[in-house]
Amino acid sequence: MKETRQTGVHFSADYQRHDTGPGHPESAHRYRVLSEALESLPPGIERVASARRATVAEVLLVHDHSYHDLVYRDTELLADFLRTGDTAICEHSYDVALEACGAMLTAIDTVMTGNLAGVFCAVRPPGHHATANRGMGFCVFNHVAIGARYLQARHGLKRIAIIDWDVHHGNGTEEIFIEDPDVMYVSLHQEHIYPYTGAATTHGRGEGLGLTLNIPLPSLSDGCLALAAWEAQVMPALEVFQPEFVLISAGFDARMDDPIGGLRWDDETFAELTRRCVRIAERWSGGRLVSVLEGGYNPAGLASAAVAHVLALSE
Template sequence: MSATWLFAPSTNALHDTGHHPETAARATAATQALRQDPRLREACHWGTARAARTEELARVHAVDYIAQINAASDTARRQQRRLALDPDTVVSAGSYEAALHAAGAVLTAVEVVGRGEARHAFVVARPPGHHALENRAMGFCLFNQVAIAARHAQHLGFARILIVDWDVHHGNGTQAMFYTDPSVFFFSAHQFPHYPGTGSRWECGAGDGEGYTLNIPLAAGTSATEYLRAFEAGLTAVTDRFHPDFVLISAGFDAHVTDPLGQLQLTDADFVRLTHLVKAVATTYCAGRLVSVLEGGYNLATLPQTICSHVAALADQG
């Protein structure tokens, strides 16, 4: 058994965004780098994913919204053009199919990890997902893969789910979906104030979910040392009160010092440290069960190697 499985749907490129920061080249470059990295050839297994079904998406998204994305993609196909859903988010003829397979890849990753066929998995998912709300696309995102994965893990019998989001942008969609739910802990470290404007320290959940959201807002220019200190302290605070049965990572790499859409200062070595910290939580509380899902990261010159460093840290048995 390979401890780490990798998924990269061939449909990633069908989501055609045109001249846009979130381009198909991100997934292509990442997938190629992962396949060529000598550290990963023996340590990782490439899995084949399926498309998500409507009823699986509907655990977090409104059925009417799912139909809306399908219809928008169909309109784009008939009119042979891309449609703007908001100033940042576009749909092309192949976007619905790409989004179904991105979600399906994450669901498959949860299944293989849940069955014990793998300890960890990483998914090159495109389009990204953590800004997508129950009934609204935003921030480059159509379907919220990590939220869908959390509900799928619960459907498989894993009651308590920890979502760790280290994208430079706050995962407002994921937070909103679980804000009143004590069975899913949402922990995010992100630049603040920054798009989408959410993620203050005072956003900590509501109702039964109060105390099960923890945001670590960090100012632009925050050093890697300060970031890591705050992240580790926050993760400790999470596990002091919540012992997960399954861990999910919204793995955005736009907090990298070279990224054009953020102003934080992390390097590849810092993402390795973040990976080891989260992996240690999974090892301690849930037999290592961890699925990591690509979110942001927009510097094509550095993103592939950063992703490889993250996956190598996941696969490291030391």
């Protein structure tokens, strides 16, 4: 019998301090329901505590100094939104975003030391719409992007793959690495919705040409289409790239019944995508994988899909 993978999960009530205001889909309530489900995972899944918050220097691995300062100042000023546009914040958002990022960095360290093979970090606010100089969507700091740079700067790895299956295209992550020869960005997302980027014709630029892979999926399509696209396009590209570490932008808003997303994936789709990421990690990356929560706005659906994801990580 195949040995199970040593898997961890990180979640914390601290993230509920990020208050996005009444009626906002990216809510503390959504996170509470998810946390309750993660509490009931089997005992073999280790609970990973965060060792620290991210430092400013780590944020600056990806973000402009001026944008970091803007987030700090807007939070201090008790603004309801970042002045870059549509990102709801509260007085704790700067701190919580640094805590979220620090937890992911702790997870990366844990995986790099070989104590666990894979960790799912259930954090908020999410990150993949945040560009180097701009908060967007519900995102403040781009966690996976910082994770990729941290793996290179702190752990000396070179080739990092970021797989993003949130229903929205991760425009921030794409933009940050569009010319990067060492970070591959793969996104499966619903076409023609926010942020209206992620065309299949975008393949990267300059030295990064060929390392951006966008798979826009039609509204109402189910998981079969995504899995077929994985087999036809994603898998061959990752086999050529041979990543040394796999990061996942794990959004669960492509799940059926999500109030924002318009795809119809079921929990098994998320489980199967997870297995395929693990397969890539085991083949090229010494099994090393960290996934980070992005979207997912039907609380019960989010909880159910995230549990399927973690269980598949541990198979």
